Amino acid sequence: MDRDSDMSDTDELLSIRAAELYYEENQTQDEIGVILRLTRWKVGRLLASARANGFIRIEIVHPRARRLPIERRLRESTGLTDAIVVSSAGVSSEAELQSRTAQAAADFLTSLRPIPRTLGISWGRTLHDVSLHLKQGWAPGVNVVQINGGVSLNQRTGTAASTAVTIAHKADGSATLLPSPAVFERLETKQAMEADRAVAGVLALGRNAQAYLFSAGQADANSALVDSGFLTVEQIDDLVSRGAVGDVVGRYIDANGRIVDPELNERTVGIQIDQLRRAPLTIAVISGNDKHAIARAVVRNGLCTVLVTDEDTANALLQEKDTL
Amino acid sequence: MDRDSDMSDTDELLSIRAAELYYEENQTQDEIGVILRLTRWKVGRLLASARANGFIRIEIVHPRARRLPIERRLRESTGLTDAIVVSSAGVSSEAELQSRTAQAAADFLTSLRPIPRTLGISWGRTLHDVSLHLKQGWAPGVNVVQINGGVSLNQRTGTAASTAVTIAHKADGSATLLPSPAVFERLETKQAMEADRAVAGVLALGRNAQAYLFSAGQADANSALVDSGFLTVEQIDDLVSRGAVGDVVGRYIDANGRIVDPELNERTVGIQIDQLRRAPLTIAVISGNDKHAIARAVVRNGLCTVLVTDEDTANALLQEKDTL
DNA sequence: GGGATTGTTGCTCACATGAGCAAATACCGG
DNA sequence: CCGGTATTTGCTCATGTGAGCAACAATCCC
Incomplete structure (x- = not known):
């Protein structure tokens, strides 16, 4: 034509x-x-x-602007309960876009009804960003539980804990931290750790959270898990060569949402991917051009019920659906 | 604030x-x-x-789209009778933008009332482009006269003449060519040439045209005058060092619209800058990021009554006005 | 605390606009 | 050239929207 x-x-x-x-x-x-x-x-x-004929282009240029038609198409073409897509109109850097996405996630959390009593969260740059964008008093008391290990081995130490504490504090609630590394070198150590009353309690709390909020990392050398010293660049390369596209709550999955390295997975502390899959409200916050692949894996395999993302990532997801 | x-x-x-x-x-x-x-x-x-607050941005994305508000501001802030500004929305290359501008110039010419019986034109890439965009039968008979010398010394030979012929042909009119180089090396040769009946007649016709259509070149090594072999790169460098910003009908002017090199000017064949300045209808077609300076010189010094240009050039002109 | 001033809200009314329809026009195959 | 079909045009009418205004609320300044 x-x-x-x-x-x-x-x-x-x-x-x-x-x-x-x-x-x-x-x-x-x-x-x-x-x-x-x-x-x-x-x-x-x-x-x-x-x-x-599309000669008239109307754009809403504002950091808080969303793309409702894309959200709708995403909801329709995937099984998502909800999709939040921030506009990339007038954005100048990747960082700005990620900040907008974090803001949108904070907005979504704030408007969430019913307000979850316990909220399970992962950690990372994105979630930290979300915590900063939340307004004081965003909810009247929420118990925030860490769902994956993250006591870091280096300077990043603070952020995992501080993310949870900030989110909880701003909701006039409490934070329950998971005092464990993300990955243990030996399975036995990990099992011993899990057997500990304090740790077991946190994990149980995490499993029973009413809602989950997490981000995802793409599988590459810049991963927070490498950064924090839990994995080496070589290990990541190996995972990638075995089909890993990224990690969710510290666990590496391939495009079909399957655990890439079961042995490594066993040594990883925190909620299982399947528990996420079964939960009724799981909010994934994923933004950035690197993360299209992992976003696809998360959405396609039902790892989240709500996706908060940017326009470009959303379009990439839709693109793919079209060609199915 | x-x-x-x-x-x-x-x-x-x-x-x-x-x-x-x-x-x-x-x-x-x-x-x-x-x-x-x-x-x-x-x-x-x-x-x-x-x-x-400017959060809503409406753009008309089409090759023929114009920017009326900018046109109005240009008319108001300069003494222009009319300004045609093509939109640069959705444009991917400089060439595309120049083509849009040429199209707009063709449209303007077509809608011009009263239709000029004689139209004086210069030559160059831009005007050639305009000639191609004109529709067959755009006017019912126009005598097109070349107003500056342009019989080229190399392969470009055809274009100067063909521009005039095409414009005339498409208007079911006639073309009067100026059979002379743009610049002579010796003043005497130029004067002898001008004394020739045929040449003198064309020049007289050019001086009495009812409307003029011309473009302008910026002063640099890519100038059509260098390309055609009338000037050397060294001569251009010299002109630039003496304040030249570009040329209009083959004559180099500075930011104040003054002839940079009177001696060179004397050896240049064609209508004088001052004759352009005095004419009631002079249409300048100037587009491209390189040409902001010469566009400014042309507009500021009243060398045209109508400017056809692109959005970026127009904004540059307005910018400057603001700081006056 | 009272009065003035400024900004906000709900409303009426006039105007601008899109849906739907009938008349007119253009188009096309025989 | 003609009848039929598709498209375009002009229009009515219902609805959507902005200007202007009065009532109300908030703020500020003695």
Whole structure:
């Protein structure tokens, strides 16, 4: 086909002239009719066709702007209960886009009804960002539980804990931290740790949370797990070569949502992927051009019921659906 | 000041939510009111404030789209009778933008009333482009006269003549060519040439044209005058060092519209800058990021009454006016 | 605390606009 | 050239929307 909608060449040109007068000079359709020597109905039709042909582009340029039509399409084409897609209009850096996404996640959390009594969270740059964007008093008391290990081996030490504490504090609630590394070197150590009353209690609390909030990392050397010293670059390379696209709550999965390395998975402390899959409310916050693959894996395999993401990632997901 | 218009933070957010529903989901203000729990008047006001704060960006994406508000501001801030500014929305290359500008110039010529009996034109890439965009039968008979020398010394030979011939042919009119180089090496040769009946006649015709159509080149090594072998790169460098910003009908001027090298000017064949300045209808077609300086010189010094240009060049001109 | 000032809200009314329909026009195959 | 079909045009009418205004609320300044 040649064009979207059929229209004679002179009509197309007229529709552009009309659109200029209507949208840029905000003249009334009557006035435009006088200028272009057309009836006002013809002008109305020309404007309609200009819109139908996509000549009129309307963008909402604001850090808090969302893309509702994309959200709807995402909900329809995936099984998501809800999708939040932030606009990338006028954004200048990846960081800005991620910050917008974090803000949107904070907004979503704030407006969540019923308010979850316990909220299980993972940790990482994204969630930390979310915690910062939450407003003081965003909820009247929430018990925030860490769902995967994250006492770091280096300077990042604070952030995992501080994310949980900040979210809880701002909700006038309490934080329950999981005092454990993300991954143990020996299975026995991990099992011993899990047997400990304190740790077991936190894990049980995490398993019974009413809602989960987590992000995901792509499988590469910049992963927070490498950064924090739990995994080496070589290990990541190995995982990638075995099909890993990224990690969710510290566990590496492939495009089909399956655990890539069961042995490593056994040594990883925290909630299991399947528990996430079964939970009724799981909110994934994933943004950035690197994360299209892991976002796809998370959404396609039902690891979240709500996705908070950016326009570009959302479009990548839709793109893929189209070709199925 | 902190913001464009004052608005509480929550109202700003509401205005964005309302805008999303209004512009992306095209809901009615009533319906939005129900969703956001507001009266429909409040919704109307929120939308108005979103527009006022520039959160709503409406673009007309089409090769023939113009920017009327910029045109108006240009007319107001300069002494131009008319300004045609093509939109650069959705443009991917400089060449595309120049083509759009040429198209707009062709459109302007076509709609020009009264139709000029004689039209003086210069030559160059831009005007050639204009000639190609004109429609067969754009005017019922126009005598097209070349107003500056341009019989080239190399392969470009054809274009100067073909531009004139094409424009004339498509108007079912006649072309009068100026059979002379752009610049002579010796003043005497030039004077001898001008004394020739044939040449003198063309020049006289050119001086009495009812309208002029020309472009301008910036002063650099890529100039058509260098390309055609009339000037050397060294000569251009010299002109630049003496303040030249570009050429109009083969004559180099500085930012104040003055001839940079009177001696060179004397050896240049064609209409004088001052004759252009005095003419009642002179249409300059200037587009491209390189040409902001020469565009400024042309407009500021009254060398054209009508400017056809692109959005970026127009904005550069307005920018400058603001700082005066 | 009272009065003035400023900003906000709900509303009426006039105008602008899109849906739907009938008349007119263009198009096309015989 | 003609009858039929598709498309376009002009219009009525219902609905959507912005301007303007009065009532109300918030704020500020003595």
